[in-house]
Amino acid sequence: MPVSTSGEEDDVPLPVFSRRRHTIKTEDDDEYVAPKVSRKREEKEKNDSEDEIVLYSKRKRQSKDKGDKRRKLKKVKKETKVREGVKEKRVEKESKVKKEKKVKKESKESTMKKESKVKKESKVKKEIKLKKEEQIKEEVDLYKWWENQDDFDGEIKWHTLEHHGVIFPPEYKTLPKSVRLIYGGEPVSLPPAAEEVAGFFGAMIGTENAKNPVFQKNFFHDFIEVLKENGGCPEAEIKEFDKCDFSKMYAYFEKEREKKKALPPQERKRVRDERLKSEEKYKYCLLDGRKEQVGNFRIEPPGLFRGRGAHPKTGKLKRRVYPEQVSLNLGKSAPVPSPPRGHKWGEIRHDNTVAWLAMWRENISNSVKYVRFANNSTLKGVSDFKKFEKARALKNYIDAIRTDYRKKLKSRLMIERQIATATYLIDVFALRAGGEKSEDEADTVGCCSLRYEHVFLKPPNVVIFDFLGKDSVRFYQEVEVDMQVFKNLRIFKKEPKKPGDDLFDRLDPSILNKYFHSYLPGLTAKVFRTYNASKTMQEQLDLIPNKGTVNEKVVQFNAANREVAILCNHQRNVSKGFEAGVQKMNEKIEEMQWRKIRLKRILLQMEKKLKKKKGDYFVEIDELSKETEKEIVERVLENEKERDEKRYTREKQKLDWDKKKLSKEEYKQKSEALKEDRKKRAEKFKEKSKQLKAEARSHKYELKGSMTVEKIEKQVEKLEERITNTNLQRKDKEDNSTVALSTSKVNYIDPRLTVMFSKKFDVPIEKLFTKALREKFAWAIESADAEWRF
DNA sequence: AATTTAACTTAGAAGACCAGGC
DNA sequence: GCCTGGTCTTCTAAGTTAAATT
Numbered sequence: 029m030p031v032s033t034s035g036e037e038d039d040v041p042l043p044v045f046s047r048r049r050h051t052i053k054t055e056d057d058d059e060y061v062a063p064k065v066s067r068k069r070e071e072k073e074k075n076d077s078e079d080e081i082v083l084y085s086k087r088k089r090q091s092k093d094k095g096d097k098r099r100k101l102k103k104v105k106k107e108t109k110v111r112e113g114v115k116e117k118r119v120e121k122e123s124k125v126k127k128e129k130k131v132k133k134e135s136k137e138s139t140m141k142k143e144s145k146v147k148k149e150s151k152v153k154k155e156i157k158l159k160k161e162e163q164i165k166e167e168v169d170l171y172k173w174w175e176n177q178d179d180f181d182g183e184i185k186w187h188t189l190e191h192h193g194v195i196f197p198p199e200y201k202t203l204p205k206s207v208r209l210i211y212g213g214e215p216v217s218l219p220p221a222a223e224e225v226a227g228f229f230g231a232m233i234g235t236e237n238a239k240n241p242v243f244q245k246n247f248f249h250d251f252i253e254v255l256k257e258n259g260g261c262p263e264a265e266i267k268e269f270d271k272c273d274f275s276k277m278y279a280y281f282e283k284e285r286e287k288k289k290a291l292p293p294q295e296r297k298r299v300r301d302e303r304l305k306s307e308e309k310y311k312y313c314l315l316d317g318r319k320e321q322v323g324n325f326r327i328e329p330p331g332l333f334r335g336r337g338a339h340p341k342t343g344k345l346k347r348r349v350y351p352e353q354v355s356l357n358l359g360k361s362a363p364v365p366s367p368p369r370g371h372k373w374g375e376i377r378h379d380n381t382v383a384w385l386a387m388w389r390e391n392i393s394n395s396v397k398y399v400r401f402a403n404n405s406t407l408k409g410v411s412d413f414k415k416f417e418k419a420r421a422l423k424n425y426i427d428a429i430r431t432d433y434r435k436k437l438k439s440r441l442m443i444e445r446q447i448a449t450a451t452y453l454i455d456v457f458a459l460r461a462g463g464e465k466s467e468d469e470a471d472t473v474g475c476c477s478l479r480y481e482h483v484f485l486k487p488p489n490v491v492i493f494d495f496l497g498k499d500s501v502r503f504y505q506e507v508e509v510d511m512q513v514f515k516n517l518r519i520f521k522k523e524p525k526k527p528g529d530d531l532f533d534r535l536d537p538s539i540l541n542k543y544f545h546s547y548l549p550g551l552t553a554k555v556f557r558t559y560n561a562s563k564t565m566q567e568q569l570d571l572i573p574n575k576g577t578v579n580e581k582v583v584q585f586n587a588a589n590r591e592v593a594i595l596c597n598h599q600r601n602v603s604k605g606f607e608a609g610v611q612k613m614n615e616k617i618e619e620m621q622w623r624k625i626r627l628k629r630i631l632l633q634m635e636k637k638l639k640k641k642k643g644d645y646f647v648e649i650d651e652l653s654k655e656t657e658k659e660i661v662e663r664v665l666e667n668e669k670e671r672d673e674k675r676y677t678r679e680k681q682k683l684d685w686d687k688k689k690l691s692k693e694e695y696k697q698k699s700e701a702l703k704e705d706r707k708k709r710a711e712k713f714k715e716k717s718k719q720l721k722a723e724a725r726s727h728k729y730e731l732k733g734s735m736t737v738e739k740i741e742k743q744v745e746k747l748e749e750r751i752t753n754t755n756l757q758r759k760d761k762e763d764n765s766t767v768a769l770s771t772s773k774v775n776y777i778d779p780r781l782t783v784m785f786s787k788k789f790d791v792p793i794e795k796l797f798t799k800a801l802r803e804k805f806a807w808a809i810e811s812a813d814a815e816w817r818f
Numbered sequence: 819a820a821t822t823t824a825a826c827t828t829a830g831a832a833g834a835c836c837a838g839g840c
Numbered sequence: 841g842c843c844t845g846g847t848c849t850t851c852t853a854a855g856t857t858a859a860a861t862t
Contacts, residue, residue, distance in 0.1 A: 119827080155833080300829095328857070336825075336858065382820065396819065397857085460823095461861060474860085498860050499824055537861070554861060600825070605850080671836090768825075770853085775823055798853055823860065834849075840842090 169316050173406045174807040183381045185407060191322060191385050193365035193373075194399055196351070197329035200224045207280040210273035211264050215791050219258035225251045225345055228279030230330045237334060243343030244269055247332055250345035313401075314362075321402035322385060327354070337470040337500025347391045354388045364748065367447035383407045393468065398614045401655055404803035413807055416778045417560040418550055420818060425547045426559070431456070437512040443534045447543050450475050450532055451517045454540075454556050457505065458595050460542060461537035461553035462499060472496045475553070476535045481527040489514040501599050561592045561776035566818040568592070569785050581791050583760070587783075589762065592748070592772045595608045600768040606761075613758045615663065617751055622660045625652050627740050632730045634737060661724045672713060676706050779805035780812035788814035 040179075092425035122176050197358060200220060208215040209226050218226060229247050232238040247267040255261060266272070291299075310325040327349050335342035350369035357366065358379045367373050374388070386399035399408050428452070436448035451474050462474020473495050491514065492506045509517075520531045537553060544551040568588030572581070628649055632639055639646055680702060723729055779797075783805075786793045792808060793802065801810065 324856075334858080339858095384820075387819095392858095398820075400821085415822085463861065469859085470860085499826095499858075501825085541862075552862065570851090598824080603851095609850080650824085771824060800854065819862100821861080824842100824858075826858095827854100827856075829852105829854085831853085832849105836849085837846090838843075839844085840850100 033384050067662060070189055084741075087742060105745060128620050135194060171406060172807075173410060174811060185383050186380050187316050187359070187379070188313055188362065189385070190362040191358065191365070192309045193356060193367070194328045194354060194386050195310055196349070196368060197309060197327060201350075203227065203277070203280060207276050210276060211261070211266055212271045213273075214261040214263065214664070215276075216261050216266070218255065218261055221258045222251065222255040222261075224330070225254050225270075226274065227277055227281070228330075228732065230274035231281045231620055233274055233278040233330070237332075237343070240342065241339065242338070242458070243332070244345035246341060246346070248272075248551075254345065270682070299543070315401075315406065318406070320405045320407075323400045323402040323405075323549075325385075325399055328397065334384055335392075335470060337472065337496060339470040340468050343391055344392055349388050349390075354386055356386050357382065357384055383411075390561055403800065404806065407806070409807050415558060415781070416562070419555055419778070421548060422555055422559045423563075423818075425551070426455075429547055434510075434512075437516060439768070443539075445516055446520070446532045446534045447540060449520070450535055450541075452513050453511065454553050455560070456506070456509075457493070458557050458560055458597070459503075460557070461540065463537050468499055470496075472498060472500055474498070476532050476537055476540060478520055478531040479527070480529050480531060481526055482515060483521065483531060485514065485518055487514075491517060494599065497597065501597065514568075559777055560598055561772055562778040562818045564595055564775045565589070565781050569781060572785075572789070578791050578795065580793050581789050582757075585785060585791070585796060586760075586764075586769060589769045589773060589777070590767055591794055592777055593767045593769050596772055596776060598771040599766055600770045602765050606765055610761065613754060613761070614669060617754050617758070618656075618660055619664060620651065620747050620751050620754070621648075622657065622664075624744055625649050626723070626729075626745050627747070629727055630731070630735070631737060631740050631744075633729055634735070634740075638737075657724050661720050663714075665720065668716075669713060672706075672709050676702070774801065778818050779808035780816050783808050783812040784814060784816040787812070 040520035051323070064642045202220045202223060209218060209223070209230075225247075229251070234255065237243050252266065255266060267542065284662070307325070311322055312319050313322050313451070314320070330348040331346050333341060333344045333346045351367040352374050354373060355366070355375040355377055356373055357379055358378045359380070364376055364464070384398040384400050387396050389395070389399050392430060433448040433451045433455075437446045437452070439445050439448065454461075462477035464477060465472065474480065482493065483490040483493065486492065486506075489508055489511050490506060491509050492504075494502070494504050495505045517531070520533075525533075544553070544555075565588055568591050568806050569585070572584045572588065576584075625648060628646055632646065632649075680699075779801075783793065784793065786796055797805060797809075
């Protein structure tokens, strides 16, 4: 145990080790040597440097504030002056763009005409659909901010802002009287507010959440609270979760779900269109006179909080939000949207330095939720663009940063060593910053918050990371690290540290980020993730040869994307149907294999000499054992039988459904026909079954006159194609089962890389970006060419 | 406090499959 | 035998909201 120095512990109750930064013995010869200075001096040094940091940041802040103010003033002046001119210019530009688009459209139409003669109707339909989409897009997305980039630095985010407020979830409608909570065997009545909460849980019976004891406890606590607030339950005092029986409620919701599912399509469409129409006006807002889309204009409905991982608050009641709790952010001269009848808005603000339209405070952890612009909006686009440009700027500093941290890995100052080591981890393993978390959040960590137990050291230089990261996604990696990093980690784990203690006891994200700022203003830990993700993507794309079909190229692109996703540890849960899906695919492949072999046997039976001509072609015949074949045949038959049954019940159902519309005579006739059909099928099946089984036994086939060698060979070829295809699909499915590609595509890979790939490899961008992403990344689609590099 | 990143849920689209018509 | 269009199934994208960073 090292002797603690001076009276430092007095003020801050930190464990001893966290205040120590020297004299740590290591087992290896190349041990960490404490700086050869007196303790006093060391302390001074430390204090000095710490003081300096504080002073520095203070100074910086002051000057920054001043500068900001000055800049702000200047900016406002300049912008108001310039704005008018810009506006004019913009109008000009827009009309020009419009004209250009018109011309484009016309030429497109003429080519379409030509094509339509050749192509099928359905294709034309698709094109029309696309065109419509384009038109809608044009309406919204006329403004191309990226052609006007100069007016986007500075604090001011907008000059005028109008919107229609938010949509509130519908009021609670009480359940039918018969649908009750059962308490201790007796149905009880609940005040509507409490019934609603009970219903939230009732709807979740059977889910993993509802089985989670913490979820149950939190739910029940809040349920009782609401019950008490509303006068309680007249029949019984509800105080034990285990006495509650939600099955009536569950059954009711289940039935409602079924009903909704069974709704005829037209009715569904009608409901949907109605909803869309009533929401239309909330979808758009007016920002600096331009129409822009709003993202989440709906206030979150009440429900049970579904915290991820082992969240201490999971299951708590997320309360209903009323207009009184909602603040709107609007331009000064914008009309205030009228609140729902009988209500008032909480607050009207006019803050043009922020990018939100409305906010409210939620009751789970008392944080703020915002209504923001859509992903295709100017403001989001601008910040996305800036994000990627910042990551690209890091390119010019990364060598220096790497050289520095390699050097500082051996620094005599503990804090420097920790900074260097952390930077190494962030740079190499793409860890997140790892801010401190409170007790009432899930226990997840990032770099700075890594603890003793999250890192296992295996000499000489293997490290096993095992911890829960964001969203409680497990980060597990066994990796080789730089020798010095290994030594450092060992030092950071040195006694008296024990499980539960911070590995980087001198660090938090702000310290780390301050260090990064010294290289490049605005450089933070997360920029490294963006940089390394995009860098990796660039490298991976560079490896892809420009050949093959479009689909093959897309597969290659996805493989590159997957590398990035793995780097960023973007995982997803294996979907529940996955196992079964793979199994089914395997069976399908097996079946096709069997069909192929069967065809080849037929070929041989037709012409024996074929075997001599191309022996290899027939080798696989012997690779299918009789037992397996029998199994396959039985399975094939089983499936067919099932299908026939299903088909019958379906048609019967349909007929019964239409019963009212038909005369008795008609109905009778039709059901007779159905039965007849069923009988016929059964007979046919029996025959087929007999034949296939016999074939499997004897390998003798009944040849039909229409068969020719060429035709069968063609069929074999087709099957082969399908088999390789299905195999590929299965591999893709397996490879992607636990990896989420979209997160990196949406957030980390510079979209211009995707655009570059699209142009260079002649892959339509629609194959790589969904409609939403095409809109979000419109700036990239227009600005990158085939030669663009990250 | 404000913004970005993230996985989960769900609704609807795409694809597989099949029957019936040419 | 091939095409087409309807139906069922599977997959995906959009939407939602939790959980990070700064």
